[in-house]
Amino acid sequence: MYNQPSPLEVPVLTRRFRLPNSHKIDTYLANEGYQAFEKAIGMSQDDIINEVKASGLRGRGGAGFPTGMKWSFVPRQSPKPKYIIVNGDESEPGTCKDRLLMEFDPHQLIEGILIAGLAVGAHQGYIYIRGEFRYLIEHMDRAIDEAYARGYLGDNILGRGIKFHLATHSGAGAYECGEESALLESFEGKRGNPRIRPPFPAVAGAYSCPTVLNNVETYCAVPSIILKGAAYFAGLGSPKNGGTRLFCLSGHVNKPGVYELPMGFNLMRLINEVGGGVRGGKKLKAVIPGGSSCPVLKADECDLNLDFDTVAAAKSMLGSGGVVVMDEDTCMVKAALRIMRFYAHESCGWCIPCREGTTWLRKVLQRFHDGQGVKSDIVLIGDLSRNMLGRTFCPLGDAAAMPTIAFVEKFRDEFEAHLDGKPCPYEKKLVAA
Amino acid sequence: MTFSPELEARFAKFLAKYPEDRKRSATIPMLIYAQDEIGSVTPELVAEVAKRVGSTPLQVEEVVGFYSMLHKGKGMGKYHVQVCTNISCLLRGGAELYEQASQKLHLGHKQVSADGFVSLEEVECMGACSWAPAVQINYDFYHDVTPEQLDKLLSGLMAGKKPEEIAEVKKVSC
Ligand SMILES: Cc1cc2nc3c(=O)[nH]c(=O)nc-3n(C[C@H](O)[C@H](O)[C@H](O)COP(=O)(O)O)c2cc1C
Ligand code: FES
Numbered sequence: 001m002y003n004q005p006s007p008l009e010v011p012v013l014t015r016r017f018r019l020p021n022s023h024k025i026d027t028y029l030a031n032e033g034y035q036a037f038e039k040a041i042g043m044s045q046d047d048i049i050n051e052v053k054a055s056g057l058r059g060r061g062g063a064g065f066p067t068g069m070k071w072s073f074v075p076r077q078s079p080k081p082k083y084i085i086v087n088g089d090e091s092e093p094g095t096c097k098d099r100l101l102m103e104f105d106p107h108q109l110i111e112g113i114l115i116a117g118l119a120v121g122a123h124q125g126y127i128y129i130r131g132e133f134r135y136l137i138e139h140m141d142r143a144i145d146e147a148y149a150r151g152y153l154g155d156n157i158l159g160r161g162i163k164f165h166l167a168t169h170s171g172a173g174a175y176e177c178g179e180e181s182a183l184l185e186s187f188e189g190k191r192g193n194p195r196i197r198p199p200f201p202a203v204a205g206a207y208s209c210p211t212v213l214n215n216v217e218t219y220c221a222v223p224s225i226i227l228k229g230a231a232y233f234a235g236l237g238s239p240k241n242g243g244t245r246l247f248c249l250s251g252h253v254n255k256p257g258v259y260e261l262p263m264g265f266n267l268m269r270l271i272n273e274v275g276g277g278v279r280g281g282k283k284l285k286a287v288i289p290g291g292s293s294c295p296v297l298k299a300d301e302c303d304l305n306l307d308f309d310t311v312a313a314a315k316s317m318l319g320s321g322g323v324v325v326m327d328e329d330t331c332m333v334k335a336a337l338r339i340m341r342f343y344a345h346e347s348c349g350w351c352i353p354c355r356e357g358t359t360w361l362r363k364v365l366q367r368f369h370d371g372q373g374v375k376s377d378i379v380l381i382g383d384l385s386r387n388m389l390g391r392t393f394c395p396l397g398d399a400a401a402m403p404t405i406a407f408v409e410k411f412r413d414e415f416e417a418h419l420d421g422k423p424c425p426y427e428k429k430l431v432a433a
Numbered sequence: 434m435t436f437s438p439e440l441e442a443r444f445a446k447f448l449a450k451y452p453e454d455r456k457r458s459a460t461i462p463m464l465i466y467a468q469d470e471i472g473s474v475t476p477e478l479v480a481e482v483a484k485r486v487g488s489t490p491l492q493v494e495e496v497v498g499f500y501s502m503l504h505k506g507k508g509m510g511k512y513h514v515q516v517c518t519n520i521s522c523l524l525r526g527g528a529e530l531y532e533q534a535s536q537k538l539h540l541g542h543k544q545v546s547a548d549g550f551v552s553l554e555e556v557e558c559m560g561a562c563s564w565a566p567a568v569q570i571n572y573d574f575y576h577d578v579t580p581e582q583l584d585k586l587l588s589g590l591m592a593g594k595k596p597e598e599i600a601e602v603k604k605v606s607c
Binding site: 002003081090091092093094095096098099126130131132133134135167169170171172173174175186187188189190191192207248249250251252256257258288292322324325326330334335338339342345346348 | 450452455457458459460461462464465466486488492495496498499500501502503518519520521523524525557558559560561562563564565569572573574576605
């Protein structure tokens with residue numbers, strides 16, 4: 001692990017992380033490894049899916065869609081092969097957890113994939129890993145080799161007549177390829193442009209075949225659900241939000257790090273009790289609760305429980321679990337600008353509102369931050385953002401627009417403080433000593 | 434085109450991963466591993482990959498333009514220094530690290546030193562946000578990078594050392 005654990009953590013997915021050689025299959029087997037898979041072999045497809053449904057597991061990639069329900073959309077009778085695809089693109093700014101799950105417990109991921117395969121009748125899986133994570137691709141390859149050597153992958157798994165093959169697949173640098181339909185295009189060897197939906201991947205995914213596509217952390221939760229039961233997992237979290245989540249705490253806190261906490265853990269407690277409070281004794285100004293696509297929360301909105309529904313009720317999103325903390329010296333115009341630079345760079349160009357909107361917003365925000373903005377620019381930013389919402393094939397346009405709207409609405413005074421040639425009041429103070 | 438035996442073995446492994454009529458899936462993995470060996474994505478490489486996966490060169494060409502890690506022309510330096518300035522790194526000094534690197538190396542975004550040894554890039558989030566600011570040299574991660582550590586790394590590179598020979602600053606290992 002790259003940071004010290006917190007005593008407030010509830011290690012479920014990370015429970016083996018601190019064992020010596022936690023990534024080796026022998027460590028895994030000695031610590032409940034592959035027992036859930038063996039149990040699942042004795043269950044019907046419906047039983048597995050119902051167990052996942054009852055656990056309240058919701059997708060950890062961003063949208064929080066109920067995983068069991070997603071699996072139930074795969075047509076059983078389809079004569080086509082079915083695929084399990086793992087989204088290991090991990091590129092939402094603020095997010096750095098899938099990396100740890102693959103690094104410290106790769107067999108937990110493999111076991112989750114195997115169980116998904118049993119649930120929908122798939123015999124082939126691929127783990128799409130962002131190209132920058134080369135060391136992880138090779139690390140996962142070694143774990144996959146171990147699983148083959150020990151009979152957990154292959155044509156006749158454990159002599160039980162089960163067939164499942166698994167391989168890694170490298171990306172090559174593109175945020176958009178984390179979006180499920182663009183990921184599938186990229187996987188097929190094409191540009192990572194999104195597909196129109198429906199059909200959803202469950203019906204027509206990889207190679208137009210029925211496909212289960214989930215985030216790394218989502219699959220990693222599955223063995224615990226099957227082994228310990230849906231009730232156990234559901235009971236860890238809050239209503240309709242089963243389990244724990246790996247929260248990636250970053251920014252101006254004393255102890256940034258990845259911490260596994262129950263769903264519904266209070267955000268102020270995460271910052272103060274787990275993260276050791278705001279760095280340098282400064283005051284909290286704002287928090288992005290789930291990666292850069294999620295609308296910012298003002299300090300006085302942060303006393304809330306981190307589950308999908310509570311954060312949505314506060315008009316933001318729990319997203320990918322990336323909690324970015326900003327102190328009183330942070331310039332909100334600069335933060336909004338940096339985030340928009342990202343979306344403008346990463347917009348794949350497929351949809352005009354997103355391609356043009358993100359670039360235009362980047363220019364307006366840059367002008368603002370340079371002190372060249374005029375009052376009507378504040379309205380312009382809002383108009384441009386609102387005209388992107390819902391007008392694109394994939395949610396990247398929304399992901400760029402929603403946080404921008406929130407920055408302007410919630411910190412309008414800071415935007416006004418930059419107008420008409422005034423220099424940024426925070427410049428030089430942004431990085432605390 | 435001829436490649437090293439290691440790369441050929443990798444290609445064979447890649448092609449075996451995908452169904453018989455779906456070898457096009459190997460395009461991006463082949464391109465990125467080949468680029469590591471030959472330095473950039475050349476027109477010959479595009480044609481060769483197209484031939485092996487059963488695509489047209491144009492189909493491969495259009496892929497190359499899409500992905501930020503694939504470089505045409507001369508490509509990046511032998512050691513490609515990537516400094517993240519996205520939000521979590523920005524809040525902990527990433528932009529200043531990028532400035533520092535740019536001034537010390539006399540290189541701007543995606544520029545390569547005259548001898549082709551070092552290059553610089555300001556990059557987007559690399560998935561190291563809780564250990565910000567983060568830097569990658571080729572595929573190696575450096576977490577919680579201080580200006581002093583960056584200075585040592587850059588000085589070493591400028592003196593022609595490999596990153597692993599710069600003993601004071603260790604990459605993250607797995
Ligand atoms: C622009 C964009 C980028 C995304 N990036 C990622 C990513 O890096 N990793 C991920 O798991 N999901 C990402 N998603 C969400 C996926 O589209 C998809 O919803 C998710 O992988 C489904 O898995 P889950 O149900 O387990 O969350 C992204 C979505 C969008 C719109
Ligand atoms: S923001 Fe720099 S690694 Fe995520």
